[in-house]
Amino acid sequence: MSRKPVDIGDPDRLYTVTGGRSEADDAFDLVTLIVSECEPTAGMQSEHVRILELCRHPTALVEVSAELKLPITVVRILLGDLHAMGKVSARHPRAADSVATLPETALLQEVLHGLRNL
Amino acid sequence: MPVPARPRQRRSAQKTGSTPVVFPAVLVVTAAGAGAAVGLAPEGARPWVAGTATAAWVCIAAVVAFTAARLRKAHRQTVSRTGELEMTKNNWSQHGAETDQLVNVTLPAVAEQLKNGVGADKVLAGLPTPSDPYLRRMLHVFTTEVAESVRRTADAQSDLDMMRRELAKGTQELERLTHDTLPAAVSLLREGSSADTVLAKLDWPTNPLLRSPAESFIRELAYSERRSAAAQAASAKALSRVQAKTVGMLADLRDMQDRHGGEIFGDLLRLDHSTSQLGLMTDRLALLMGGRSSRVWNKPIVMESILRGSVGRIAAYRRVRLHNSSKASIAGFAAEGVMHLLAELMDNAANFSPPIDEVHVYVEERSAGLVITIEDSGLKMSDASMRRAEESVSGQVTDLASLQGTRLGLSVVGRLAAKHGISVNYRPSSRGGTGVVVLLPPQLVAQQREPVGPERPRPGADLPAAAPAATPASAAVPAPVPAAEESFPVRTPQPAAPVDEAPPVDMPRRRGAATPGGLPVRAPGRTMAEAERGRSKAAPEPSRAEPDANAPARDAGSRFGAFHRGRHAGGNTDGSPAAPGEDARPETGPEADG
Known part of the structure; x- marks a missing residue:
């Protein structure tokens, strides 16, 4: 037997965490702030519990991902579940709101051209 | 005329x-x-x-x-x-009288004498010679013939006696060979002795007729034992490489899953699943071949991870519904075995139920240990097949010869169950299919349930781990108090300043469970962790002050950590009891330590 170092990771694979899903909805941006709406209850998936605890204060998705040591996609799927159950709410950063007020891309390109032509 | x-x-x-x-x-x-x-x-x-x-x-x-x-x-x-x-x-x-004498007296006397072993010549010499030459000749011929036949009879008798003796001896040797020597030889061979050793060690029959077949039997048996041992060793060695490769692949896949998203992520998950199934098959074969599991965990694994780790190894993992609210952990040394055992049972349940039906897994904590029930809604097993399954999972028959083509999984379950003292029972399920009840004995559970004290508030029967802190703060938030947190105070080496919440019911036990020198005494049926907990019951509060570095593992590192924390705890003893916010932290502890 090759005596490899003992495992220090976790035995559960990511597809068991997501229940076999690999497609996340796009409702969550990397910087979307997540806030938990309720306390975790008994019998919940441990990742859900941890997300709910972590997001008592608004926390960005990417932070949740880092804290849980899970890939972004997996966290998105989990958050999607919680969101669907109404246990978390997502606050999109204000910058996202201002996207609509930004100048048109064409205008910016014109400005760029003008600057280059200087 | x-x-x-x-x-x-x-x-x-x-x-x-x-x-x-x-x-x-x-x-x-x-x-x-x-x-x-x-x-x-x-x-x-x-x-x-x-x-x-x-x-x-x-x-x-x-x-x-x-x-x-x-x-x-x-x-x-x-x-x-x-x-x-x-x-x-x-x-x-005169002639008639002589004949009469000869027939009635002489010949019987001659026969008698000859029978008594007197030589023919002697007998003839001692006889009155008949006057008639014919009679004389007849007497002579009779005497010699009778003497000859008497001699032949004696020879035959002695031959017969010898034969009988030989036969009795042979029978005795055969009996001994059958009842003592051969079984001893077979068990020696099974233990790995060579044929020559066995032949030299045991008392073999002297009769070549018995000895040579026994010898050839032993040599043949030794040869086949050697062959099967070599085949097993070779398979185990080869499988261990596959196991190592599989574990490596799983680690690589996990890395890749961190790096890639989108479609690649889904593909990686599929690969991951396939590799996990491959790992299960390899582990199954390796265990049957006398090898080891592919992985060894150095820390207790919480029940949820155990269940997920098992369900992830079977093909139909999406059909398995886990119902688990237990926060208990399985000790690291047994975690892999338990996962493998559960995976085999779930695989069995999923394979023998309709592909649209779900398999339900329930976890309950009982005083006898953790009870895991796997129920499918497939066909009811027949009595005979249930008996066979029971027999397979009992672990009593570990001979490879008893393997049946499709029952490898159950044989592995039997071995694992026997190894860890797990009891596996089949029963008809109330859902219509078959239920398997797995009882994990308390010594496999790293986190023991708190003893049920009457005066201790119990937030919920299924949340035993939430109990130790009777403070309102943690009682208000029972659910997140993780198993790992509980296991920490257990390892606090120094009894710190007692706080008011030490349960009175634990005090007498603590005193009773220690030697005069202060060493903990483990009562039968209790794990060391529980015994130690009793000893250091006074110190949960200070240790809870530093919740984030909990080390649930039974390793040296955690003990050093505990010592370190204990040293620091002096300043914090009177400090904060666990705040609700901190209750979340211990959950991250195992990962953080990992």
């Missing part, structure tokens, strides 16, 4: 008895008659008559004389014949 002639002779002899008197009388009478005839005849015829009468008398005299001579001769012959006859009769009777 002389014998039939005899009566005639006798008669004639009796007749001839009177002839000597008769003959002269006839001659006289005839002479007188002739004289009278001559006297009576006329004168003229007288000469003629005289002449005729004389001639006639002469004739008669001649006839009479001849007859008389013949008669005398016949009489003499008769007399001699009678003498001969008498002699013959005497001989005959």
Whole structure:
């Protein structure tokens, strides 16, 4: 037997965490702030519990991902579940709101051209 | 011819008895008659008559004389014949007496003597010799023949005795060989001794007829044992490489999953699933071949991870519904075995139920240990197949020869169950299919349930780990108090300043469970962790002040960590009891330590 170092990771694979899903909805941006709406209850998936605890204060998705040591996609799927159950709410950063007020891309390109032509 | 002639002779002899008197009388009478005839005849015829009468008398005299001579001769012959006859009769009777003596007396005596072992020559010498040569010869022949047959009989008897002795000896040796030697030899061979060792060590029969087949049997058996051992070792070695490769692949896949998103992520998950299934198959074979599991965990694994780790290894993992609210952890040394065992049982349940039905897994905590129930809604197992399954999972039959093609999984379950003292029972499920009840004994559970104290508030029957802190703060938030947090105070080496919440029910136990020197005493049926907990019960509060560095593992590192924390705890003893916000932290502890 090759005596490899003992495992220090976790035995559960990511597809068991997501229940076999690999497609996340796009409702969550990397910087979307997540806030938990309720306390975790008994019998919940441990990742859900941890997300709910972590997001008592608004926390960005990417932070949740880092804290849980899970890939972004997996966290998105989990958050999607919680969101669907109404246990978390997502606050999109204000910058996202201002996207609509930004100048048109064409205008910016014109400005760029003008600057280059200087 | 002389014998039939005899009566005639006798008669004639009796007749001839009177002839000597008769003959002269006839001659006289005839002479007188002739004289009278001559006297009576006329004168003229007288000469003629005289002449005729004389001639006639002469004739008669001649006839009479001849007859008389013949008669005398016949009489003499008769007399001699009678003498001969008498002699013959005497001989005959003597002969008969001798024969009689020979048959009735001599021959039995001879036979007796010969039987008693007297030599033939001696017997002959001691016997009266019969006068008749034929009898003599017969006696001689009889004696030698009987002597010969007596000798042959004795030889045959001794041969028979020898045979009987040999047979008895052979039977005895055979019995010993069958009942003692061969079983001993077989068990020695199974333990790995070589044929020569076994042959030299044990007491083998001396009879070559028994010895040589026994020897060849032993050599053949040793050969096949060696062959199967070599095959097993080779398979185990080869499988261990596959296992290592699989574990490496799983680690790589996990890395890739961190790096890639989108479609690649889904593909990686599929690969991950396939690799996990491959790992299960490899582990199954490796265990059957006497190898080891592919992974070893160095920390307790919480029940949720155990269940996920098992379900992730089977093909139909999406059909398995886990119902788990237990926060208990399985000790690291047993975690892989438990996961494998559950995976096999879930795989079995999923394979033998319709592909649209779900398999439900329930976890309950009982005082006897953790009870995991796997229920499918497939066909009910027949009594015979349930008995077979029970037999397989009992772990009593670990011989590879008992393997059946499709029942590898259950045999592995049996081995794992026997190894860890897990009990696995089949029963009909209330859902319509089959249920498997797995009882994990308390020594496999790293986090023991708190003993049920009457005065201790119990937030929920299924949340035993939430109990230790009777402070309102943690009682208000029972659910997140993780198993890992509980296991920490257990390892606090120093009893710090006692706080008010030490349960009174634990105090007597603590005192009773320690030696005068202060060492913990483990009562039967309790794990070391529980015993230690009793000893250090006074120190949960200070340790809870530093919740984030909990080390649930039973390793040296966690003990150093505990020591370190204990050292720091001095300043924090009176400090904050666990705040609600911190309750979340211990959950991250295991990962953080990992």
